[in-house]
Amino acid sequence: MTIRSRAAVAGSKGSFTIDNIQVSPPKGDEVLVKIKAAALCHTDLDILNGNDFPHVMGHEGAGIIADIGPNVTDFKTGDPVVLNWAMHCGACLACADKRIHLCENYSVANGDGVSGHAHSEGTTYKGKPIRRSFYLGALSEYTIVRQSAVCKLHDKIPYSSASILSCGVMTGFGSAVNAAKVKPGSSVAVLGCGGVGINVVQGCRIAGATRIIAIDITQKRLDQAKEFGATHGILSDPKDTTLASARDSIFALTHRGADYAFECTSIPTMADAPLRFIRHGGMAVQVSGIEQPVNFDCSLFEWDKIYINPLYGQCNPKRDFAIMQDLYHTGELKLDEQITKTYRLDELQHGFADMLSGKLAKGVVLFD
Ligand SMILES: [Zn+2]
Ligand SMILES: [Zn+2]
Structure with a gap:
């Protein structure tokens, strides 16, 4: 069943709106993620101000698997996960060389990936397919991504703290x-x-x-x-x-x-x-x-x-997100301390203004 999802949708240069998008059920190796927290990043504004195409904003987030496609092997509904933008095919030269962040098929290193486009036809806005920032579009109640774009969260890491692992x-x-x-x-x-x-x-x-x-x-x-x-x-x-x-x-x-x-x-x-x-x-x-x-x-x-x-710090998601979570649990990697303020999605403009003013180390949007 297609889901209606409240999301930050970029319009013409520099402007965005909070509106409903439609997200289809996951196909193939896709997972549907119910976002619990999405972090704000200067790159969101760079993309917003530098491009003129509509897209679902946001590329840092954490949430819960809400549904899985038929070919998903690593996750089940209810798993807590963190998003990453080093999705990869596992079969190209870069992947074989263990530089999966440079995957020849899915890395943002190739083509217009940083601007993002939907691998899935599954996200639409006003009846038309819409791109998602970094193939993720995390500033949305729901997003549909390949399973290589998520890693499991362990133990008791708050979603807000997990969300900032995604990128910065x-x-x-x-x-x-x-x-x-x-x-x-x-x-x-x-x-x-x-x-x-x-x-x-x-x-x-x-x-x-x-x-x-x-x-x-x-x-x-x-x-x-x-x-x-x-x-x-x-x-x-x-x-x-x-x-x-x-x-x-x-x-x-x-x-x-x-x-x-x-x-x-x-x-x-x-x-x-x-x-x-x-x-x-x-x-x-x-x-x-x-x-x-x-x-x-x-x-x-x-x-x-x-x-x-x-x-992307030469990200190898499975390895690095496990290591960083372990370091968080031992107190060596400080995450909670980085989050200076949280917002609701409809306060996003305010969050970006705080970020530009230099007030914030990191702002995070929390979803219900
Ligand atoms: Zn590859
Ligand atoms: Zn970022």
């Missing part, structure tokens, strides 16, 4: 642990301590980094970074565009430059910053997904520096 936590934690493979005893610099940056910080702490230097232009964010594991905070002057002063402080603390540096600002002119912070042979990680053309001084790569731009 995975990206930050995975960039440190999976992509950079931060070694115990190492020194790291984390530039930008917003929603993703603090998860890089705690990923580095969990990986055993002993010197974690946070750099930001607001003291409040530096204080927050310390709660998540930063050992040092450097307050940067926004006028210091080359971050010369921060670089000097990092070199004073580490003597030769940091072993790893992470860029988490989304500011294009900051794309080369992590190269400035690291030692010879160190690793620079661009976490924020800068896509604009940037002029690079190639001498910044001297010598033997590595610069990587990982997608």
Whole structure:
């Protein structure tokens, strides 16, 4: 039976409405998820403002399996699950190479996936098929997704805390642990301590980094970074565009430059910053997904520096969502502390306004 679902529907550029969509029963390997919590992310607004097509918004969420398709093997109705956007086919070269976040068939790395389109014909709005952000469309009472887009939730993790694992936590934690493979005893610099940056910080702490230097232009964010594991905070002057002063402080603390540096600002002119912070042979990680053309001084790569731009913290959902839940239960991965405010779906505009004002580390929409 087709279900009516209240959802955030993006219309023309920059505008959205809360309206009813129609969701069909799951087919094949699809599952129907009743969303309990969906987290807000800057990417939601980037997609909203950068595109003109209607779509169901949201790509971070957790909920309960409400129905399963005939080919679903891993889930049953009633299972609590968290969404992920590393859905994958299991058969392509990337999947065979265990880089399933780059799946040649389903990854957002290919085509217009970040904008999202429905794999399923099962979601319609005003009688026409409608795309879903990141193939998920989490800002909706119900969503229909492939079974590889969900992972089981264990024990007593609140849905609100689980929902933030979906994207920001995975990206930050995975960039440190999976992509950079931060070694115990190492020194790291984390530039930008917003929603993703603090998860890089705690990923580095969990990986055993002993010197974690946070750099930001607001003291409040530096204080927050310390709660998540930063050992040092450097307050940067926004006028210091080359971050010369921060670089000097990092070199004073580490003597030769940091072993790893992470860029988490989304500011294009900051794309080369992590190269400035690291030692010879160190690793620079661009976490924020800068896509604009940037002029690079190639001498910044001297010598033997590595610069990587990982997608989604190189997410392997089954492995990583299990590990992150275990770390939550042992108290090492802080999730509850990241959620600064919750909203009802009809308060979404308010939630985005709070996010833009910098008031929030993370806002979450709760469903009944
Ligand atoms: Zn694949
Ligand atoms: Zn996100």
